[in-house]
Amino acid sequence: MKCNNKEIAKGLNEIASVLPEIRTMIGKTQHKAHDFDVFKHSLKVMQKIAQDEKFAQLNESDKRIMLLSALMHDITKVEGISDKTHPEESAYDTFFISRKFNLTKEEEIKLYTLTRHHEWLSKVNTAKSDSERQKA
Numbered sequence: 717m718k719c720n721n722k723e724i725a726k727g728l729n730e731i732a733s734v735l736p737e738i739r740t741m742i743g744k745t746q747h748k749a750h751d752f753d754v755f756k757h758s759l760k761v762m763q764k765i766a767q768d769e770k771f772a773q774l775n776e777s778d779k780r781i782m783l784l785s786a787l788m789h790d791i792t793k794v795e796g797i798s799d800k801t802h803p804e805e806s807a808y809d810t811f812f813i814s815r816k817f818n819l820t821k822e823e824e825i826k827l828y829t830l831t832r833h834h835e836w837l838s839k840v841n842t843a844k845s846d847s848e849r850q851k852a
């Protein structure tokens with residue numbers, strides 16, 4: 717991966733060497749509500765989570781699971797459309813991809829659950845009602 721910052725590029729390439737599956741997200745456009753491709757969006761989500769003061773209070777296991785879920789939450793997202801099935805499919809893929817990390821059963825369940833239900837945040841992150849959201 718290329719980046720203006722050599723240190724960031726090195727880090728991203730190290731991550732991609734362990735998780736080559738994330739390369740499918742690079743340059744993949746999202747529907748019109750998003751300003752970034754899937755990969756940049758996922759990195760922004762990771763950044764926001766890591767900057768939250770409550771994140772610092774988590775134990776190392778939960779931090780790792782939160783960041784891994786943030787990175788992988790849209791891994792199966794279909795390009796250019798509002799893909800309603802991606803949370804379930806991304807959770808499934810993330811669960812199996814994460815097997816290379818020797819997570820505990822509890823960590824696997826947390827990772828799957830966080831990834832599977834990440835769209836829930838959009839319901840509490842807006843003033844729109846469910847009926848207004850369905851019309852949009």
